[in-house]
Amino acid sequence: MVQAIVFLPLLGAILAGLIAIFGAHARNPSGDTVEHHDDAHGDAHGHASAAHDDHAHDDHGQDDHGHDHHVSEPPAAGSRAAELITTGLLFVSAALSWFTLVDVGFMHHDARIPILPWILSGDLQVYWALRVDTLTAVMLVVVNTVSSLVHLYSIGYMDEDPYRPRFFGYLSLFTFAMLMLVTADNLVQLFFGWEGVGLASYLLIGFWYQKPSANAAAIKAFVVNRVGDFGFALGIFAVFALVGSTDFETIFHAAPGLTGKTINFFGWHVDALTFACVLLFMGAMGKSAQFLLHTWLPDAMEGPTPVSALIHAATMVTAGVFMVARLSPLFELAPNAQAVVMFFGATTAFFAATVGLVQNDIKRIVAYSTCSQLGYMFVAMGAGAYSVGMFHLFTHAFFKALLFLGSGSVIYAMHHEQDIRNMGGLWRKIPYTYAVMVVGTLALTGFPLTAGYFSKDAIIESAYASHNPFAVYGFLMTVVAAGLTSFYSWRLIFKTFHGEPHDEHHYEAAHESPLWMLIPIGILAAGSILAGFPFKELFAGHGIEEFFRESVKMNPHIIEEMHHIPETIAFLPTVMMVVGFLISYLFYIRRPYLPVELANTQPMLYQFLLNKWYFDELYDVIFVRPAKWIGYQLWKKGDGFVIDGFGPDGVSASVLRITRNVVKIQTGYLYHYAFAMLIGVAGLITWFMFGFGGQ
DSSP: OHHHHHHHHHHHHHHHHHHHHHHHHHHOTTOOOOOOOOOOOSOTTSOOOGGGOSSOOBTTTBOTTOTTSOOSSOOOTTHHHHHHHHHHHHHHHHHHHHHHHHHHHTTOOOEEEEEEEEEEETTEEEEEEEEESHHHHHHHHHHHHHHHHHHHHHHHHTTTOTTHHHHHHHHHHHHHHHHHHHTBSBHHHHHHHHHHHHHHHHHHHTSSTTSHHHHHHHHHHHHHHHHHHHHHHHHHHHHHHHHSOOBHHHHHHHGGGGTTOEEEETTEEEEHHHHHHHHHHHHHHHHTTOTTSOTHHHHGGGSOHHHHHIIIIISGGGHHHHHHHHTHHHHTTOHHHHHHHHHHHHHHHHHHHHHHTTOOBHHHHHHHHHHHHHHHHHHHHHHTOHHHHHHHHHHHHHHHHHHHHHHHHHHHHTTSOOBGGGOOOGGGTOHHHHHHHHHHHHHHHTOTTSHHHHHHHHHHHHHHHOOOTTHHHHHHHHHHHHHHHHHHHHHHHHHHHSSOOSOHHHHHHOOOOOHHHHHHHHHHHHHHHHTTGGGHHHHHSTTHHHHHGGGSOOOTTHHHHHTTSOHHHHHHHHHHHHHHHHHHHIIIIIOTTHHHHHHHHOHHHHHHHHTGGGHHHHHIIIIIHHHHHHHHHIIIIIIIIIIIHHIIIIIHHHHHHHHHHHHTTOOOOHHHHHHHHHHHHHHHHHHHHHHHHHO
């Protein structure tokens, strides 16, 4: 059954890829490149919205749905087949994933399914195998459920894109890579899936490669992740050097014996486990967009909206959280590494929430919210409450995917307008989308009885109860972030759906999305409520040991201590949620002039937050410009002046010049050759006379 879950998306990706190739060939059998020219860059009402386009009209003269545009290129042959094949296979995978969760979580049928030997070289013995325990089963449910709904949603959202087979092929490839990651039985296999999702995200973010901004965002995601992955690879090397294996069972068995051991790191003797865990966590920081390596995530909104929902809500960005949970037996033995995890998690939760306060692009607000919520998950990991972090990962997948897809529905209705300042009053036009977005917002802000309420509060309680050196810091940051989250989440709702319309053209044309898009967001809205209470005991109550068993190594006392914290502490996040809501209501419904006045009276703070703490500018000065300068110097001075100067333009050119002149002697006239021979003989005689005479 697990083999089917993992390999069905791969089959879908291959079939969609073949359809894309044959479709492209059928469209252009000669293989010549066809030039397409831009049509008018305005929407149906002549309103140029390219600045805020979710997908600035591509070079086929259409926005991504071709609304009221002359579409210069028909959809690829087999587009519908590609959509239905990939979506159908994903739904089968998703259904089987739920069966697996019941089978493994409640029936205790853990398994290790060998596939084939992979790398057999000396001590490095890597076998391709699928590890199925409760942790895997939870991730299978999250990945396949969200991915199947995103596939279904994309059928409606991408309805006029001529390259749909390629898009669906990428989506399924991404899902397969993520499944490889979560079913990994060793660190090398995990790394394969890790890099696989990186590749697929690069392809998806840059799907509209005609847009320079999409290409830049894809490259940025790839490069920033390389930084984290470099640390991750070093962490894998360190573990292999310590244990002599990359197999999880072997590593976990050997872990207790590694306590107290040191590694010589450039003459500095560091604690071996702490060092390895911090390096591994570097990988998680890149993939899960933690503070300092977070800059790629908001830019990744350049991809189509379904991509945002898939990559940045449920799957790729949670890979880091999953990895820390999977390696919990190592992190439990390295308290200093746990302190690092909590520090970065808490800092990210606060930082991203502050930036989210002032963003105006509807998708970027949700992206910063994702960044912040991932910080929460790492706080739980740092506290040793791994199952609690996984609980938030599980619930967050539903309501964050809902918010992204709901935003996509708003963008679709508004003819690709993404700036919330140009929206308003939309609840009358798209009531269904409004209703599900409110459900998602309630869950995100932790409204009582929604899924987010149970998981988010459990994280804040675990931070308070933990003995981590940064426990107080983690607790305070997550509580403050809860208030900020409530404020910016309701700000999005109020500015988008309430108040007066700011753009009459778009407002009048606004309409509900097609059924393909409405069904998935309805299911996710149900999940945003139902994923909470029924699973509370399993993830954050007394049923953890029975449910998770050996799949995570929990701090044995954390759950008990969480249940004995003061009532006031337990109620604090809910109070912050209410306060955030009330301030947002005051600012955007009762007195809409207040935010403008506040921005004018505090211009420094406003610009600081609007420019995302100036991280992009800082990295540009520290890394990008020096790298470009070095590259330029090596190109002009190193390559141009030295190598070309002494090589092709120096020695080679001189040899060519001399040989060209020598060639002129070869005239073909006999008397020229006789004359040359005469000179030669004369020269030889002279040399003999004076040379030997001198001796």
